Amino acid sequence: METSKPxxxxxxxxxxxxxxxxxxxxxxxxxTLDKLAERGIVYSQAVCQAPMCVPSRSSMMxxxxxxxxxxxxxxxxxxxxxxxxxxxxxxxMRKAGYQTAGFGKTxxxxxxxxxxxxxxxxxxxxxxxxxxxxxxxxxxxMMGDVEPKGLRQYYEETKSYGGGEENANGYIGCTSELPxxxxxxxxVAEQCLEFLDEGLDPQRPLFLYLSFLKPHAGFNVPKQxxxxxxxxxxxxxxxPPWEDENGTHLAxxxxxxxxxxxxxxxxxxxxxxxxxxxRKRTTLRYWANCSWLDHYFRRALEKLESxxxxxxxxxxxxxxxxxxxxxxxxxxxxxxxxxxxxxxxMILSGSYIPEPLRGTIDERPAELVDLVPTLAEVAGLPRxxxxxxxxxxxxxxxxxxxxxxxxxxxSNKLSIHSAPSLMWRKKEWKLIMYLPGAIEDAIGRVDRFxxxxxxxxxxxxxxxxxxxxxxxxxxxxxxxxxxxxxxACVWAKGPFFYDRHGLEALENAAQ
Numbered sequence: 001m002e003t004s005k006p007x008x009x010x011x012x013x014x015x016x017x018x019x020x021x022x023x024x025x026x027x028x029x030x031x032t033l034d035k036l037a038e039r040g041i042v043y044s045q046a047v048c049q050a051p052m053c054v055p056s057r058s059s060m061m062x063x064x065x066x067x068x069x070x071x072x073x074x075x076x077x078x079x080x081x082x083x084x085x086x087x088x089x090x091x092x093m094r095k096a097g098y099q100t101a102g103f104g105k106t107x108x109x110x111x112x113x114x115x116x117x118x119x120x121x122x123x124x125x126x127x128x129x130x131x132x133x134x135x136x137x138x139x140x141x142m143m144g145d146v147e148p149k150g151l152r153q154y155y156e157e158t159k160s161y162g163g164g165e166e167n168a169n170g171y172i173g174c175t176s177e178l179p180x181x182x183x184x185x186x187x188v189a190e191q192c193l194e195f196l197d198e199g200l201d202p203q204r205p206l207f208l209y210l211s212f213l214k215p216h217a218g219f220n221v222p223k224q225x226x227x228x229x230x231x232x233x234x235x236x237x238x239x240p241p242w243e244d245e246n247g248t249h250l251a252x253x254x255x256x257x258x259x260x261x262x263x264x265x266x267x268x269x270x271x272x273x274x275x276x277x278x279r280k281r282t283t284l285r286y287w288a289n290c291s292w293l294d295h296y297f298r299r300a301l302e303k304l305e306s307x308x309x310x311x312x313x314x315x316x317x318x319x320x321x322x323x324x325x326x327x328x329x330x331x332x333x334x335x336x337x338x339x340x341x342x343x344x345x346m347i348l349s350g351s352y353i354p355e356p357l358r359g360t361i362d363e364r365p366a367e368l369v370d371l372v373p374t375l376a377e378v379a380g381l382p383r384x385x386x387x388x389x390x391x392x393x394x395x396x397x398x399x400x401x402x403x404x405x406x407x408x409x410x411s412n413k414l415s416i417h418s419a420p421s422l423m424w425r426k427k428e429w430k431l432i433m434y435l436p437g438a439i440e441d442a443i444g445r446v447d448r449f450x451x452x453x454x455x456x457x458x459x460x461x462x463x464x465x466x467x468x469x470x471x472x473x474x475x476x477x478x479x480x481x482x483x484x485x486x487x488a489c490v491w492a493k494g495p496f497f498y499d500r501h502g503l504e505a506l507e508n509a510a511q
Contacts (some may be wrong), residue, residue: 005205006352007313008093008375009304011297012211013290014053014105015334016319018046018343020215020290027235029228029291032298033347036317039358040349043392045427046366047401048321051334051341052408053107056320056368061088061106063372063387066404068495072417073409077109081118085495086384089372091121093207096379101199103192104128104185104211111136124199126191128184128213143187150182158218165218167263168270171332173219173285180222180292185212189296196303206309210300215289215323217333225288225295234280234287237271237326240463245328247465248452249421249434250336253407256418256438260408264331271330279326286325314352314378316371319344327461335408337423337432338462342403344368348392352378363427365401366392386494399482401425402490406439424483430454430462431479453479 019025022034023042049059054074055066062085066072069085078084087095094100102122111117111134119125119139129135130144130151144151157178161170180186192210200206245251254261271279297317304310322341324331334341346366349358369389376383377391390396403425407418419442421434432452435442453467453476466472 005097005379006350007206007304007309008098008208008378009301009309009313009315009350010207010209010211011300011315011317012104012209013215013293013319014211014213015216015321015323016290016345017322017325017340018044018345020287021345021347024345027229027233028287030294032294032301033317033345036315036347036349037359040315040347040353041357041392042361043346043348043366044361044363045401045425046318046344046346046368047342047403047423047425048344048368049403051321051336051403051405053320054109057105057107060318060320060368060371061090061108062086063089063369063384063389064495065369065388065402065490066406067420068388068490072404072406074109075409079110079113081110081114081116081120084120088120089375090119090207090209092372092376092381093379094121094123096376096381097204098207098379099123099201099204100207100209101125101192101195102209102211103195104188104209105213106137106211107135108137109135122209124195126188126195128188141191143184147182147187150178150187151184153178153182154184157220161218165216166333168267170218171267171282172270173217173221173282175223175226176220178220178222183220183222185214185293185296188212189299192300193303196300196307200307200309208300208304210297212293212296214293215286219282219285219289221285221288221292225292226285228291229284229287231277231280231284234284236276237279237283237330238461239330240328240461242463243329247450249405249432249450250328250331250338252421252434252436252450253335253405253418255436257408260335267332268330271326283325286323311351313350314348314375315350316375317345317347317349318368318371320368335405337403337405337421339430339456339460342423342425348374362392364397365399365426367398367401388490388493398486399426400479400486402483402486422483422487424479424486425456426479428455428457429475429479430456431467431476431483433480433483451476451480 022030023037048056050056050066055071058071090100101124103126117138119137125140127140128143131142321334370392373389374392403423405421417439419435419439424431435449451467452465454462
């Protein structure tokens, strides 16, 4: 096996809050992630690039911002392999000489509109869904093919949870009666462990991607992980001193999308009528799901260690975005630019990390787009100068972090984008700039922009908007100027459609 390149082990969850690892929350039981933190670097200020799955994961995998990719909501994606803006992360690793194996969620969305979906660089692939789910990947082993009865049992247990398992019942959840291997994540984990027993190429370094659907709702969780927690130790959900969201980008989103507003009101009614213990049960099940996934990460690492694959390895742990978990008057899910939604846990660990950096916290601004340039550097690939991300293990740093939100992308089954909401975040301050209304007629009313400004140190819940307070005008204008210049520099670097697709056509025409 080539020893100069480290094995790269990439662990990922879906919708795990930044503060739902033991390093930042003593209530949470994540011993595997805690050990990774002890042996690596925790990036405490990391954020996603969009507070929802598809644009966030696309951004992470390609290394560009959602607006650069044109994938702004969960109703976007690259359906045609010929139109990819660049090689995604698994393909980069394959070209660098790695054996590439991917287990679990990518949310490429490319199975929706093409007859020839691609594994996009994964040589071994397993997906915990049915082939007709819209997320089929060519060459992938699909749970619906291998374990159809088990998958039907899973869907039977969650049939009242609604689309994406995100209605009120999905967030209430249940103590699951299914064996763990019949859960989609459990099945994916077993596929990964089987591969580690039988499928490793001894001649190549390994790029392993293990990505779970939880702790995203629904909150059906095996009893043994619920039993790790005492309901009396769970804090109630903190609530603001006001009842209705007003004068924020979140309120503006509700005005554009009636369906989004109705989904929120449904949950608000249910949770406001709960007892404190009932509300705590939701938090407990969310935490229990985090512990369950931690259990699978431990099992994978034990396999890798027994095979000597951790002797030279970089281990990544990250989530695609956070979860509001009932904050701001019983808001659940993501779909906003507040910290509970946009901050993510991010850890780089393993023997590749220099000894003096192990067990440290890096408070520099960090983003999901930093992972492609970081891993490309580790794999010995040339740097792509167009990428907005930075090498997390290098010396360079940015002034702040950026995230964008364009609404949920639909309203009453019609495709509709909100006008953009943009975030510029520092450790102490956060600016949100937004334009109320839909995108269709936004250009003619950009002078009607609004803003939010929060002092994160004094106001970590982001309840006190200081944007119109003249005492903070200098900070507001400085943050606004930095956001503008950051975007200007990002767009000036690319990507340019000409680079990827036009150059080859021009060269062919010249021959």
